[in-house]
Amino acid sequence: MSLPPITLTGHMQKEAWQNKLLPPVEQLNNDVWSIPVPFPNNPMRYTLSYLLLGDGDAVLIDPGWDSEAGLDHLIRGLRQAGIGLRDLTGIVATHYHSDHLGMAARLRVKSGAWVALGDREVRRLSACEDEDLVVLRDREELTLWGVPADRLAEVAMDKPTLAHLQNLADPDLRLQDGELVPAKGLDLSVITTPGHSPGHICLVDAPHGLIFSGDHVLPRISPHIALELPGPPNPLEDYYESLDRVAFEDVMEVCPAHEYRFRGMQRRAAQLVEHNRERSAEVLSVMNRHRPQTIWDIARHLTWSRGWDSLQAFSLRLAVSETASHVMYLRSRGHSIDIPVTLPSPAAHVNSAS
Numbered sequence: 578m579s580l581p582p583i584t585l586t587g588h589m590q591k592e593a594w595q596n597k598l599l600p601p602v603e604q605l606n607n608d609v610w611s612i613p614v615p616f617p618n619n620p621m622r623y624t625l626s627y628l629l630l631g632d633g634d635a636v637l638i639d640p641g642w643d644s645e646a647g648l649d650h651l652i653r654g655l656r657q658a659g660i661g662l663r664d665l666t667g668i669v670a671t672h673y674h675s676d677h678l679g680m681a682a683r684l685r686v687k688s689g690a691w692v693a694l695g696d697r698e699v700r701r702l703s704a705c706e707d708e709d710l711v712v713l714r715d716r717e718e719l720t721l722w723g724v725p726a727d728r729l730a731e732v733a734m735d736k737p738t739l740a741h742l743q744n745l746a747d748p749d750l751r752l753q754d755g756e757l758v759p760a761k762g763l764d765l766s767v768i769t770t771p772g773h774s775p776g777h778i779c780l781v782d783a784p785h786g787l788i789f790s791g792d793h794v795l796p797r798i799s800p801h802i803a804l805e806l807p808g809p810p811n812p813l814e815d816y817y818e819s820l821d822r823v824a825f826e827d828v829m830e831v832c833p834a835h836e837y838r839f840r841g842m843q844r845r846a847a848q849l850v851e852h853n854r855e856r857s858a859e860v861l862s863v864m865n866r867h868r869p870q871t872i873w874d875i876a877r878h879l880t881w882s883r884g885w886d887s888l889q890a891f892s893l894r895l896a897v898s899e900t901a902s903h904v905m906y907l908r909s910r911g912h913s914i915d916i917p918v919t920l921p922s923p924a925a926h927v928n929s930a931s
């Protein structure tokens with residue numbers, strides 16, 4: 578079934594995306610700026626950070642990956658908008674991933690701004706957890722999913738990755754669904770949209786007709802919905818519910834954290850639902866045709882844009898954890914899939930929101 582296409586609005590961004598360039602800083606209206614921040618060594622190439630200017634308050638959404646080059650771009654973007662780092666009063670990350678929250682810790686030190694996350698967001702790792710235990714547990718889970726022993730080192734979390742996660746900013750504020758971001762002169766309300774991460778949020782600036790969608794809704798890529806252990810048991814079901822929550826209208830301009838701006842939230846949400854439903858159907862058909870014994874076995878029979886054999890390291894991890902999220906969803910819909918997905922979760926491993 579082909580669904581109606583979305584309407585492109587970020588023309589310069591799309592051109593830059595196609596040409597593999599960093600898009601320009603753009604002023605969207607009097608008070609809102611889009612500032613691309615480089616995301617080095619990643620096919621996404623940049624995070625779109627948004628600056629909102631209020632009455633003496635200035636809030637940055639998704640400051641992006643922490644790097645010197647990123648900070649440099651951000652400072653130049655702020656300057657174009659007429660402010661300096663010290664004028665920032667708040668930083669909101671749509672979710673905890675390093676390409677969104679990454680630079681917040683450093684910016685907080687330089688600016689004194691508060692850092693906010695959604696109240697349901699769970700950081701993958703808090704500073705107080707035992708690294709060795711986390712690594713061990715991660716490997717146990719991947720083994721349960723059928724990741725072969727000779728691919729384990731490639732797919733598993735390593736200590737540098739953990740160190741990166743541990744260095745992320747702990748939030749000063751937690752934002753609840755329906756709450757207004759506490760900044761004078763801004764009318765920015767929170768919609769809780771779990772799925773891509775346990776406590777992802779979108780932000781609505783109704784006076785300017787803008788929705789900041791983070792990674793919940795992107796114009797071209799279907800956001801990755803992974804089963805994270807520990808984490809919510811059915812992230813794909815959460816994601817469907819969260820798509821419903823943002824698809825309340827189709828006219829506002831959607832300002833995503835990657836790729837380019839567009840109009841048509843309802844249209845895009847419908848496409849994303851369809852994409853995931855097709856994927857679940859494919860998982861069921863692999864179950865019937867190949868009788869797989871593990872998550873890995875299912876994953877290798879699914880279609881991947883560049884082929885299963887091209888998947889390596891982190892992208893292989895994403896493929897396997899996405900497959901696991903479909904299996905959990907299908908089970909919740911009454912399909913009996915007798916494949917090991919979760920280990921019993923000892924209390925010591927349960928990661929609470931920091």
Ligand SMILES: [Zn+2]
Pocket residue numbers: 674676677792834835
């Ligand atoms: Zn992202």
